[in-house]
Amino acid sequence: MSAPLGVILAGGRATRMGGGDKGVLPLGGQTLLSRVIDRLSPQVAGLALNANGDPARFEACGLPVLADSIEGFAGPLAGVLAGLDWAAAQGAEAIVTAAADTPFFPTDLVARLQETGQGMAAPLVLAATPDARRGQVRHPTFGLWPVSLRDDLRAALNDGLRKVVLWTERHGGREAVFPVADIDPFFNVNTPDDLARAEQMLGVLA
Structure with missing residues (x-):
């Protein structure tokens, strides 16, 4: 199977961080976004960034910036759709x-x-981690998405669908379960306290 294209989802409003772009926050001498770019780029055939607003603020990244085509901050599925449309134009x-x-x-x-x-037939897979209390926790911003379903996704979004899992289950989506060792690999930075915890995690990984 050939390497897919990669899309970094940065279209959220970061309300719990006081607004703005979380990706520009510093973590261990780099920005959050640069760490994500460094981690994803070796795994994919090409990379783009999904973000809304003025794309010039991401110029230093050197990546195509894809805005949502669905109005009104429709959530991560809108970013997925922007990525699928970009990928389709490249024949991916x-x-x-x-x-x-x-x-x-x-x-x-x-x-x-x-x-x-x-x-x-149309590989659709979300990342997940095991959880002692909840069984399996899905991480809907981390997934493999087939270009062949982009028009179905567009129709679902225009009909008001916002929950990732409702759409993936509709198409028989699967979960790839990743182990949790010293840290949760899908730990995300939502608050200033989370950013402090991420700095501590860097020490664990060092």
Whole structure:
């Protein structure tokens, strides 16, 4: 299976951080976004950033910036759709998404998502982690998405669908389960306290 294109989802409003772009926050001498770029780019055939507003603020990243085509902050699925439309224009079959505020996601994210999707006519796979209380926790901003379903996704969004899992279950989506070792690989930075915790996690990983 060929490497998919990658799309970093940075279209949220970061309300719990006081607004603005979480991706520009510093973490261990780099920005959150640069850490995500460094982690995802070796796993994919090309990379773009989904973000709304003035794209010039991301010029230093050197990536195409894809705005949502669905009005009104429709959530991560709108970013997925923007990525799928971009990928379709390049003749790609699939994208893998990652969140811009999650700096420790697995370095084998793409390989394991693709492995889980083997045998599916339209591979649609979300990342998940085991949880002692809740069983399995899905991480809907980390997934493998087939370009062939982009028009179905567009129609669903225009009909008001916002929950990722409702759409993936509709199409028989699977989950790729990733182990949790010293840290949660899908820990994301939502608040100033989370950013402080991420600095501590860097020490654990060092």
